[in-house]
Amino acid sequence: xxxxxxxxxxxxxxxxxxxxxxxxxxxxxxxxxxxxxxxxxxxxxxxxxxxxxxxxxxxxxxxxxxxxxxxxxxxxxxxxxxxxxxxxxxxxxxxxxxxxxxxxxxxxxxxxxxxxxxxxxxxxxxxxxxxxxxxxxxxxxxxxxxxxxxxxxxxxxxxxxxxxxxxxxxxxxxxxxxxxxxxxxxxxxxxxxxxxxxxxxxxxxxxxxxxxxxxxxxxxxxxxxxxxxxxxxxxxxxxxxxxxxxxxxxxxxxxxxxxxxxxxxxxxxxxxxxxxxxxxxxxxxxxxxxxxxxxxxxxxxxxxxxxxxxxxxxxxxxxxxxxxxxxxxxxxxxxxxxxxxxxxxxxxxxxxxxxxxxxxxxxxxxxxxxxxxxxxxxxxxxxxxxxxxxxxxxxxxxxxxxxxxxxxxxxxxxxx
Amino acid sequence: xxxxxxxxxxxxxxxxxxxxxxxxxxxxxxxxxxxxxxxxxxxxxxxxxxxxxxxxxxxxxxxxxxxxxxxxxxxxxxxxxxxxxxxxxxxxxxxxxxxxxxxxxxxxxxxxxxxxxxxxxxxxxxxxxxxxxxxxxxxxxxxxxxxx
Ligand SMILES: Cc1ncc(COP(=O)(O)O)c(C=O)c1O
Numbered sequence: 001x002x003x004x005x006x007x008x009x010x011x012x013x014x015x016x017x018x019x020x021x022x023x024x025x026x027x028x029x030x031x032x033x034x035x036x037x038x039x040x041x042x043x044x045x046x047x048x049x050x051x052x053x054x055x056x057x058x059x060x061x062x063x064x065x066x067x068x069x070x071x072x073x074x075x076x077x078x079x080x081x082x083x084x085x086x087x088x089x090x091x092x093x094x095x096x097x098x099x100x101x102x103x104x105x106x107x108x109x110x111x112x113x114x115x116x117x118x119x120x121x122x123x124x125x126x127x128x129x130x131x132x133x134x135x136x137x138x139x140x141x142x143x144x145x146x147x148x149x150x151x152x153x154x155x156x157x158x159x160x161x162x163x164x165x166x167x168x169x170x171x172x173x174x175x176x177x178x179x180x181x182x183x184x185x186x187x188x189x190x191x192x193x194x195x196x197x198x199x200x201x202x203x204x205x206x207x208x209x210x211x212x213x214x215x216x217x218x219x220x221x222x223x224x225x226x227x228x229x230x231x232x233x234x235x236x237x238x239x240x241x242x243x244x245x246x247x248x249x250x251x252x253x254x255x256x257x258x259x260x261x262x263x264x265x266x267x268x269x270x271x272x273x274x275x276x277x278x279x280x281x282x283x284x285x286x287x288x289x290x291x292x293x294x295x296x297x298x299x300x301x302x303x304x305x306x307x308x309x310x311x312x313x314x315x316x317x318x319x320x321x322x323x324x325x326x327x328x329x330x331x332x333x334x335x336x337x338x339x340x341x342x343x344x345x346x347x348x349x350x351x352x353x354x355x356x357x358x359x360x361x362x363x364x365x366x367x368x369x370x371x372x373x374x375x376x377x378x379x380x381x382x383x384x385x386x387x388x389x390x391x392x393x394x395x396x397x398x399x400x401x402x403x404x405x406x407x408x409x410x411x412x413x414x415x416x
Numbered sequence: 417x418x419x420x421x422x423x424x425x426x427x428x429x430x431x432x433x434x435x436x437x438x439x440x441x442x443x444x445x446x447x448x449x450x451x452x453x454x455x456x457x458x459x460x461x462x463x464x465x466x467x468x469x470x471x472x473x474x475x476x477x478x479x480x481x482x483x484x485x486x487x488x489x490x491x492x493x494x495x496x497x498x499x500x501x502x503x504x505x506x507x508x509x510x511x512x513x514x515x516x517x518x519x520x521x522x523x524x525x526x527x528x529x530x531x532x533x534x535x536x537x538x539x540x541x542x543x544x545x546x547x548x549x550x551x552x553x554x555x556x557x558x559x560x561x562x563x564x
């Protein structure tokens with residue numbers, strides 16, 4: 001196959017060396033080289049992240065902000081150093097705008113759970129037709145509680161948001177726009193900057209679900225012009241159980257606390273409790289300190305590779321993969337938006353995605369199959385599910401070649 | 417075991433034949449009872465339709481419709497062949513034995529006509545595919561209000 005005609009902007013990545021950074025990739029899977037192509041579900045971790053967590057537990061652990069002793073101070077320093085790393089990574093103005101959560105789902109729920117007090121019957125929350133369930137269900141629950149209405153902006157069959165329809169739905173009753181940055185099911189990259197600008201002109205706050213964006217392209221929350229930005233550590237080479245909600249300071253200040261407990265208070269009496277300052281107001285309870293440390297290490301690792309190089313490498317592999325899959329008879333790519341990031345979703349004639357997934361696994365190829373937590377999107381596309389290969393920085397053409405070979409085997413075995 | 421041997425143990429010819437040309441496929445207009453089951457994980461969905469005679473009470477007609485993977489399609493197709501002629505108790509018992517053989521510990525035997533599905537046991541993530549149509553059958557024969 002010929003070289004794809006894509007010009008890369010960043011320096012080239014040494015993928016062979018990067019693969020060595022990820023111990024899990026060294027194993028063989030069912031007798032084959034492991035082609036891990038399920039990164040949209042969760043990426044793997046480099047040794048530096050695993051080591052950072054191990055070092056934290058074996059040298060620095062105690063509870064944060066609670067003790068005067070040295071270990072507590074070390075743990076607190078480690079946590080706050082990671083907060084600063086996150087701040088710089090996404091271009092936030094102030095460390096108080098970085099709230100540690102359990103992940104994207106938790107971040108969206110935090111906003112949905114606290115915004116409710118200013119929302120009433122007839123108000124509207126605007127989302128798109130390609131949201132992950134975690135950017136649908138919290139809003140449905142909010143609507144149930146408040147009498148607000150969930151409004152959905154339509155897409156076309158290629159997985160492109162229909163701009164005109166979106167703008168039409170930005171109305172006088174819209175209280176929040178909550179949109180995905182990169183679709184996990186299709187890979188569509190939404191023009192979030194433009195959408196946020198339109199919302200801003202109307203004074204409407206914008207939340208962006210960045211779960212599938214942060215590890216793949218440089219994020220600058222101020223340039224994007226969003227009010228909230230949510231993402232998960234485990235989809236960016238960091239630990240599970242940790243994530244971030246970025247919120248603009250003025251927006252966060254106006255929201256009431258999410259959960260009550262320790263850490264989020266200044267003073268408590270049975271009569272009155274005074275909320276702690278940001279970001280602690282939204283961080284009730286002992287945080288996932290080791291997760292925070294691991295997330296900091298993951299970001300440092302990503303930065304060491306250079307985000308521009310990461311983005312251009314992944315787009316080269318994506319382009320190679322798209323061409324290779326298009327050449328397979330009976331295979332249809334799902335999601336062909338003009339601007340896409342590392343996701344290749346597809347169906348094969350006469351083969352259910354789960355059967356495909358099982359055969360691929362036997363060839364050492366890990367892909368996700370099913371509805372990808374986007375059932376409304378799947379029913380719009382008239383599909384019950386797809387197989388999805390999703391890319392990370394350690395994927396290369398060998399992974400794609402192995403995927404293609406495995407699909408051919410599946411077709412031979414199961415195709416009609 | 418080589419890869420392709422393991423794969424052909426899962427996707428036996430009989431499984432592929434049933435999934436590609438399922439027996440008794442289609443809705444039944446005059447069913448005495450019917451029920452559906454959905455696998456929330458993948459959205460696969462089946463409805464099982466039964467016709468019952470009165471005296472003795474037996475299953476005298478079966479069909480199914482819906483959509484699913486090769487494993488669940490084959491299982492549904494085999495189900496409709498197998499429970500035809502059984503009493504309700506026998507059908508439910510067959511389903512229970514199949515579920516036990518699939519997911520239970522030890523080595524309870526997979527009921528003979530369902531043997532082509534034995535290979536599924538080696539794929540824990542796929543066992544629920546095999547059991548999905550049987551969940552619909554159980555629901556059809558034992559509507560929720562009677563079972564609890
Ligand atoms: C686009 C998108 N949003 C949200 C989520 C939820 O992330 P988490 O499960 O880490 O909370 C995911 C994860 O699959 C996702 O892909």
